[in-house]
Every structure is written in structure tokens, then in C-alpha cells.
Amino acid sequence: MKNTLLLTLCLLLFVTSRSQDPRLLVLSTGNPSSLRGLCVVNDNVVWASGSHGMIGRSTNAGKNWKWTVVKGFEKTEFRDIEAFDANVAIIMAVGEPAYILKTIDGGESWKVVYQNDTKGMFLDAMDFSNNQDGLVIGDPLNGHFFMARTSNSGNTWEEMTGTPIADSGEAFFAASGSNLRFFTNEDYLLVSGGLQSNLVSATTKKPLQLLKGMESTGANSIDVFDNGDPDKPGKRMIIVGGDFSKPDSTKGNCIYTTNAGKTWKKPTIPPTGYRSSVEYLSNKIVLACGINGVDISEDAGKTWRRISPEGFNTCRIAKIGRAVYLAGNKGKIARLEWPAER
Numbered sequence: 130m131k132n133t134l135l136l137t138l139c140l141l142l143f144v145t146s147r148s149q150d151p152r153l154l155v156l157s158t159g160n161p162s163s164l165r166g167l168c169v170v171n172d173n174v175v176w177a178s179g180s181h182g183m184i185g186r187s188t189n190a191g192k193n194w195k196w197t198v199v200k201g202f203e204k205t206e207f208r209d210i211e212a213f214d215a216n217v218a219i220i221m222a223v224g225e226p227a228y229i230l231k232t233i234d235g236g237e238s239w240k241v242v243y244q245n246d247t248k249g250m251f252l253d254a255m256d257f258s259n260n261q262d263g264l265v266i267g268d269p270l271n272g273h274f275f276m277a278r279t280s281n282s283g284n285t286w287e288e289m290t291g292t293p294i295a296d297s298g299e300a301f302f303a304a305s306g307s308n309l310r311f312f313t314n315e316d317y318l319l320v321s322g323g324l325q326s327n328l329v330s331a332t333t334k335k336p337l338q339l340l341k342g343m344e345s346t347g348a349n350s351i352d353v354f355d356n357g358d359p360d361k362p363g364k365r366m367i368i369v370g371g372d373f374s375k376p377d378s379t380k381g382n383c384i385y386t387t388n389a390g391k392t393w394k395k396p397t398i399p400p401t402g403y404r405s406s407v408e409y410l411s412n413k414i415v416l417a418c419g420i421n422g423v424d425i426s427e428d429a430g431k432t433w434r435r436i437s438p439e440g441f442n443t444c445r446i447a448k449i450g451r452a453v454y455l456a457g458n459k460g461k462i463a464r465l466e467w468p469a470e471r
Contacts, residue, residue, distance in 0.1 A: 151425055151467040153437045153455065156191040160460030166210035166220065166306050167443045172450035174215045177462060178207035184236050188215050190452065191464050199230065199239050209255045209306030211263065211283070219283040221265060223303055224250040229265065231283050243277065243286040250275070253301035257283075258311040266309050266319060269295035274319070274329070293334060298324025298344070304373070305406035305443035307350040312363060320368055322347020328368070328390065337368060338393060340381030345374040350417075354409045364389045367430045369417050371403035376421040378403060383417070385430035398432040400424040406443040410453060416465065418444045418455055439463065 164185070166178030177185040182202040187194045199205070205222045212218035216235045219242075222228040227250045229243035249270060257263035261282055267275035276289040300323050301308050308320045319329040326337045326347035340346045347370050354365035364387055371382030383400055384393045404419040415426040417433070418441040424433040441457035444465075453465035 151436050151465055153423065153439060153463040154466055155439070155461065155463045156187075157185070157194045158459055158461040160196055162460050163206075163442070163458045164456035164460060164462065165206075165208045165304060165442045167445045167454060167456045168210050168212040168218070169445045169447040169452055169454050170212050170214060170449070171447050172452040174212070175452075175454050175462075176210050176212040176218050177456045178210040178220050179456075179460075180206045182207065183460070184210070184218075184220065185460070185462065186215075186218075186236055191454065191462065194462070195236070196460070197236055202228070202230075202239075206303075208253070208303040211255055211257050213260050213282070217282070219255070219263075221252050221255045221306075223252050224267075226250060227252045227267065229255075229283065229286060242283055245288075251303070253303040254306045254309040256306075256309045256311055256317070258313075258315075264309060264311075264317055266301060268300045274301075293319075293329050293331075295321075296325040296327070299327065302347070302349045302370075302373075302405070304349045307352065307406050307408075307443065308348065310351050310353050312353040312366075318351055318353065318366075320348035320351045320370075322349065322370060326370070335390070338381070338384055338395065339368065339370050340372055340378075343372065343374075346370070346372045346381075349373075349403075349405045350407045352407050352409050352415075354412055365409070365412065365429060366390060367407050367409070367415055369400065369404035369407040371419075373403050373405070373420070376403045376419060377401075383407075383430065383433070387429070394431075396426070396431055396433060398434070400433045401435045406441075408444050408446055408453070410446055410451075410467070414467075416444050416446075416453065418442070418457075420457075423455065 162179035162183035164179035207220040209221040226246040230239040252267040255265045277286045326341040349370040354363040367385040402421040404417040407417040420440040423437040441455040444455040
């Protein structure tokens with residue numbers, strides 16, 4: 130009798146544990162766009178952008194989506210998007226030429242707020258520290274990374290001078306819009322890839338212990354845990370990447386720090402392949418995705434386990450709230466169902 134009760138208790142604990150495991154709920158799929166831009170404003174409002182000039186928006190937590198193609202940009206790749214609410218959003222077109230567009234009417238119309246026809250121009254990512262101040266980064270021009278900034282919610286953009294110098298064969302990946310992150314209201318962090326892979330700020334440049342040496346290798350995404358103080362950088366940071374030409378390889382695909390980048394560590398169990406996007410969901414829970422699946426870490430990046438073989442390009446948590454969404458190829462968008470307390 131005692132053994133039977135013990136067995137029953139173990140089975141109940143197992144079922145309860147597995148039922149609380151994070152899982153993905155696919156909400157939208159089937160359109161031809163490869164989605165790499167994603168912004169989750171709150172638990173209800175989500176924007177996505179991608180190839181073929183496609184923009185998606187939901188205002189009811191992903192139950193319904195409105196898909197539109199930006200007129201005049203039907204062949205354009207919008208690799209990143211930043212939204213402030215259900216009506217106002219900014220999209221970034223890679224190049225050539227490079228464009229930044231803005232809508233104030235929920236995507237019904239778009240206005241070009243920046244255009245650059247320079248040969249070789251290629252934008253990679255965009256981030257805002259608040260609803261006013263933002264940055265956009267691009268591949269090197271004349272040996273320097275391209276950067277432009279706005280201080281008026283993206284209405285106008287100013288090209289920056291004296292930007293960090295790029296090493297030979299070093300560039301950014303326009304994979305998920307997350308290789309640029311603000312870590313205070315003023316300071317930013319960039320992660321690069323290619324023949325070299327570095328962590329770059331306005332004043333420093335440090336090599337990363339990630340896979341490097343080929344055009345397809347290096348860092349793709351960085352996240353900084355928001356500790357609640359906008360004027361002090363978070364101590365926890367995590368970077369993912371690898372080799373996008375070898376999606377199942379775990380070699381050199383993740384590093385993390387708990388002391389604001391003074392020292393970096395490699396996971397004892399890494400994500401299960403190349404990863405293009407990483408996002409802190411809490412101080413301990415981290416999500417990463419790539420073209421061969423989605424992984425989660427519940428110990429701040431030390432160990433990872435795959436929770437889905439579904440491929441995605443980018444993942445984001447709500448700016449206000451706790452909703453988590455992922456976006457990928459063929460117009461695929463999913464929401465992460467995860468327990469309220471972990």
C-alpha cells in the first residue's frame with residue numbers, strides 16, 4: 130500500500146511538473162513573409178515585420194492579425210520594428226537604399242522619415258531606450274559602423290560621426306533586430322560577427338568567446354536583464370549566435386555574464402544549435418530561438434533545454450506585461466505559454 134501511494138505521488142508530481150512546462154502556441158502562419166522584426170508593446174498589442182514589405186499587427190493578444198503590405202515597398206525587407214502603442218510604429222528597411230518609415234495610424238499609412246542611397250548601405254537593427262530616444266545600426270561604411278539616432282520618436286534621424294571602427298571582415302547580422310540593446314538611458318551595446326566577433330560600446334570594444342572566423346559565424350543577439358534602475362546597467366547579460374550555415378551546431382553559440390561583462394562564462398549545457406535571438410523573461414529564465422528550434426534556461430543561461438523543434442528568427446517579451454511572442458519564416462508567429470511563477 131505504501132509503495133502504491135508513493136508511486137501515485139511520483140506520477141502526480143511528474144504530470145504537474147510537465148503540465149507547467151513552457152509550450153508554444155502558434156497563432157499565425159502561411160503568408161510568404163520571413164518575419165525578423167518583432168515588438169511586443171504590452172500583453173495585447175504586438176507588431177511584426179518582414180520580407181515582401183509585410184507588416185502584421187494584433188491588438189487582442191494574437192487572436193486576430195491584420196497583415197498589410199507597405200505601398201511602394203512590396204519587395205522590401207523590413208528586418209526590424211519598434212512600436213510605442215497600437216497606432217505608432219517605426220520600421221527599418223535594410224538597403225539599398227536603406228529606409229526608415231513611421232506610422233501613426235496603426236499601419237494604414239507610412240511616412241519615410243529617413244533614406245540613405247549610399248552604395249553598400251545595409252541597416253541591421255534598431256532600439257529605443259524610451260519613446261523618444263533611439264538608435265539604428267548598419268554594416269561598416271569607410272571602416273566605421275554606421276549609426277544614426279533620433280530624439281523625437283523617430284520623426285527625424287541624425288547620422289553619427291566618430292562611430293566605432295570595424296575590424297576587417299566584421300559586420301552585424303540583420304537576423305532578429307537584437308544585436309543592439311540599450312543598457313542605460315544613454316549607453317548602448319552592440320554585438321558583431323563574421324571574421325571577428327566583438328562586444329562594442331561607445332567607448333570600448335572587447336572580443337567575444339564565440340564561434341568566429343567565417344562570414345556566417347559570430348554573435349547575433351544580446352540581452353541585458355532590466356534590474357529596474359534605468360540609470361544603472363544590469364549586471365546580467367547574455368549573448369547568442371554560432372554559425373547560421375550549421376543550424377544544429379552548438380559550438381560557441383552562447384556566453385553569459387553576471388558581473389556586467391567583467392567576465393564571461395559558457396553554459397555547461399548550451400542551446401541546441403545556432404541561435405539568432407535571446408531574451409530574458411526574468412532574472413533566471415531566458416529564452417533563445419533559431420532556425421532549428423527554441424530553448425529555455427531556468428538558471429540564467431547555465432544550462433539549456435529545447436522546448437520546441439519549431440524554427441523562429443526572433444523572440445520578445447512585452448515592454449509592459451509578461452506576454453512572450455516569437456516570429457519566423459512563412460509568417461509564423463507563436464506565443465509562449467509559461468507559468469506565472471517559476
